[in-house]
Amino acid sequence: MSLTIYDISKKADVSIATVSRVLNGSPKVKEATRKKVMDIIDEYGYTPNSSARAMGLKSMKTIGILCADSSDIFLAKAVYYLEQNLQAHGYESLLCCTGYNMDSKKNYANLILSKKVDGLILVGSNFIGSTEEENQYIIDCSAKVPVMILNASFRHDNVYCILCDDMNSMYRATSEMYDSGITDILYLYDVLSYSGKKKLDGYRMAMQSHHAPDYEDLICKVPDDCKSIEAISDYVTEFASKSRPFHGIIAADDQLAIAAIKYAQKNGISIPDDLSVLGYNNSILTHCCTPELTSIDSQLETQTRSLVKTLLGVLAGQEMPQKTVFSGSLIKRSTTNF
Amino acid sequence: MSLTIYDISKKADVSIATVSRVLNGSPKVKEATRKKVMDIIDEYGYTPNSSARAMGLKSMKTIGILCADSSDIFLAKAVYYLEQNLQAHGYESLLCCTGYNMDSKKNYANLILSKKVDGLILVGSNFIGSTEEENQYIIDCSAKVPVMILNASFRHDNVYCILCDDMNSMYRATSEMYDSGITDILYLYDVLSYSGKKKLDGYRMAMQSHHAPDYEDLICKVPDDCKSIEAISDYVTEFASKSRPFHGIIAADDQLAIAAIKYAQKNGISIPDDLSVLGYNNSILTHCCTPELTSIDSQLETQTRSLVKTLLGVLAGQEMPQKTVFSGSLIKRSTTNF
């Protein structure tokens, strides 16, 4: 059995309060005592029990992280950065992957409602907005702990959002492609999460403001059952066979963009001469294809740093901005000419 | 402030023991009482405090997961599967990313030694073997909780290993390439983790058993500072300019293989006609390049399922196999001819 603070106190011939003080770096301990206690601790290898500690402190020093699927390249990066940041500030993280089917939200109910966490981070915009019930859920959580949302906006007390201005980023990127002379741009997306909607809005806004005709015909939604790159590229092929010609594809994420590249390659379309392709997220996938993929970087690392900073501020009782917006930047590679 | 079991007991006009029993599904509660308590709980939205619960139960129902970098594609998948499996069995997971620099092992010391976890999972073979001191660390941990190691072998009491027979997988893949007529095969690797060593051994063994001449000259270690795909492919170009010709590249993981493909493309070498390329892990990257990458699948999902099953068995006091080995399978795509 593990040693307790009590065992240490006896061995060191002091009270448990003193041991606790040493452990917590209280200034009111004589140097000699501190050393004596520390020596015993080192010798016997005592480590505090954090459940007990949590009871005493009424805080777990733990943050819950909810994300749909931590094996998704983008989300995995986000989770990783968050984890690193939290750890650097003495917090642990409790990861919980909810999956995309929102009805199984009881899954993560467990975590949050067991309220051992001091705060909650929702990673990815797919937590927002599908149904009223879901939003209510976030509100309920925010009643117990501060809720941080990465990559989506949600206005409510005790809810803080850190995000990239996806709409604007997409607007600018689309405009840039348009201005370079490509006026028939296909927009490729799958699920319409919060940020998914914003991106689509950005595309639409850009096309509209350039008076592009009938761009709605070039908006291609990949069916839900097309998950693999191959299936997506097949779907694009099918879509292209029925739609009017296009010379640009803007995809809602890098994986879709890769599928677009595959589509072009299978159909003998040359990139970027006959077709420009643009991805989103600037993930490692951009380097894996040939030509390498132009993509929009949403500054994920900066966002996560800001998120943790905000969260710590909130936990410390400070007033913090409820919404922090970063702007994405276009990383030009070889699937585009501009 | 959150409600406690005490509040509920008063509202329901029963004792806290009864509430606790209801909560824990004890059979010795009258149906009427159970309903009364449940109604109150639902009405007021009580949720148990898991720190307190952990103190009572002397178990956190939490498993610590240690991995170097959860944003690595392979590790992220592993972590995800583990998380899912644990959750399905009522356990939570505490993720801790240690980074690759082992001297900062104090980082994860925190986690384990705070022993709130019921078990520990080490994800990835880079936890094993570099130094004696590191191994000692694992032994120390295993004295407190069962230690599960994914993807590496380590023989010790209370340590359980689940892994893929990387050596054999690599041996078979190399042999298959060799037998297809490609006898000058370059082996590309970066860090030599436990499984990294095994893979290299497998390559060597295959080359040796086929009496391939001077294959040691074709073993290419990427320097530690070559992290990006681009840097790696440049390094391969440089290596190739000095080495004798080769017509196959076997890489220790998919990312290295992608870099190999990039090398070929930059130098006008046609894949698979002039050069066959083989990756490892069968990650999503295999679908991103053109031609698509032949790779070895190490059955990660099966492994993780087995790991969790073993862990739960150990926690339940059952006798469990200390070592479970799966074998990888070659997934043939278009970077190879065989």
Add this chain to the structure above:
DNA sequence: TTGTTTTGTGTAAGCGTTTACATTTCATAT
């Protein structure tokens, strides 16, 4: 009825900490 199980519920101790408050020790000023 009375005694004997069986079943359901309550009481209280314990889990390992933190910390307000009480107490002791010690240095300094008188």
Add this chain to the structure above:
DNA sequence: ATATGAAATGTAAACGCTTACACAAAACAA
């Protein structure tokens, strides 16, 4: 020496839960 206050340490309650044990109620047998 003695009083005084500061510094160091100890005592004990609290945190919210589980559970062994004690006890009461209900069900059954005689």
